[in-house]
Amino acid sequence: SQQGEEDPQALSIQEGENATMNCSYKTSINNLQWYRQNSGRGLVHLILIRSNEREKHSGRLRVTLDTSKKSSSLLITASRAADTASYFCATDVNRDDKIIFGKGTRLHILP
Amino acid sequence: IAGITQAPTSQILAAGRRMTLRCTQDMRHNAMYWYRQDLGLGLRLIHYSNTAGTTGKGEVPDGYSVSRANTDDFPLTLASAVPSQTSVYFCASSPGQASGYTFGSGTRLTVV
Numbered sequence: 001s002q003q004g005e006e007d008p009q010a011l012s013i014q015e016g017e018n019a020t021m022n023c024s025y026k027t028s029i030n031n032l033q034w035y036r037q038n039s040g041r042g043l044v045h046l047i048l049i050r051s052n053e054r055e056k057h058s059g060r061l062r063v064t065l066d067t068s069k070k071s072s073s074l075l076i077t078a079s080r081a082a083d084t085a086s087y088f089c090a091t092d093v094n095r096d097d098k099i100i101f102g103k104g105t106r107l108h109i110l111p
Numbered sequence: 112i113a114g115i116t117q118a119p120t121s122q123i124l125a126a127g128r129r130m131t132l133r134c135t136q137d138m139r140h141n142a143m144y145w146y147r148q149d150l151g152l153g154l155r156l157i158h159y160s161n162t163a164g165t166t167g168k169g170e171v172p173d174g175y176s177v178s179r180a181n182t183d184d185f186p187l188t189l190a191s192a193v194p195s196q197t198s199v200y201f202c203a204s205s206p207g208q209a210s211g212y213t214f215g216s217g218t219r220l221t222v223v
Contacts, residue, residue, distance in 0.1 A: 031209050042115075042201055043154075045211030088153065092208075098144070098169065099212070103153035 003027065004089045004102035012108040019076040021105040023089030024069075030092050032065055033099060034074050037086045046074075046087075076107075084109045114138065115215035117202050123221045124192050132187040132218050134202035142205045143185040144212070145169075145177060147198040154201065160185055192222045 004025045013019050023032070031050045035043040049056045049065045049072065056063045062075040076083055086106050090099040118133045136143065145157040146169075156169030160179040174196060176188045185204075189196055199219050203212040 033211060035212075042214035042216045043203075043212070045213070048209065048211055050209065090212075098156060098159055098167075100156065100170070101146075101154040103151070 003091045003093060003100040004032075006087070006089055006102045006105040008105060009103070010106040010108070012110055013079060014110050015079055015081060017079055019079050019083070019107055019109075021074045021087050021107070023072045023074070023102060025072075025089075025091045026070065028067075032063075032072050033090045034061075034063060034072075035088045035090060035101075037088065037104070039085070043088065079107075079109045081109050081111060083107060114213055115202055115204060117200075117215035117218050119218060120216070121219040121221075123223060124189075126192055126194060126222055128192050130189045130192055130220070132189075132200055132202075132220070134185045134187065134215060135183055136185075136202075136204045136213070137183065138204060138206075138213065139182055140204035140206050140213070141182070142207060143179065144203045144205075145175070145185070145187045146201045146203065147171065147196075148201060148217075149198050157187065157200075192220075194222045196220065197222045 007022045033048045034046045037043045060077045065072045086104040088101045088104045090101045115136045141162045144159045146154040148154045155171045158177040160166045163182045199217045201217045202215040205212045
């Protein structure tokens, strides 16, 4: 069964706008990761946030984590056409090395 | 080689045939993983290996086997392919706990 679940399933926004995707999970975690997948390609690691962190930044990406609500969000600011992709959250399972992925959010940036 | 190499890129396989998907990494990562990706189901973990010589079962291990004879290679074998194993298969690796994964480009497998 899926540990993480992204919301929304699909999102279309105009280029230049901000995109926000959410992830909810079920059990306690050590860390949560976000990945991007361009069509037909492998996944690319974006950012990892540990359970004792509340916010993390990487370039135009901002990730927040609320362990009390068992949720995380990924914000992409000033979106570009190249941001069109699927975005997945992944959480560790039973606090070991394995991670379980959600089903992803498909983000489409409109020109 | 840079990162993870998967082979073949795509394959059409007759049901009942045996098939091995190859995965090789050059980063000396301890842990390696096999996932399958199906439309609407996301990525599901098939098997994993935390270090050379050890393997473990993921969410959907039935019909698949793996081996980890050395650090670099982690082949996935379908002993007798069935149509429900039609999927895109991704190999990944990581240095260890709390580290991001590096993914290969995938193998698109069609079982007919």
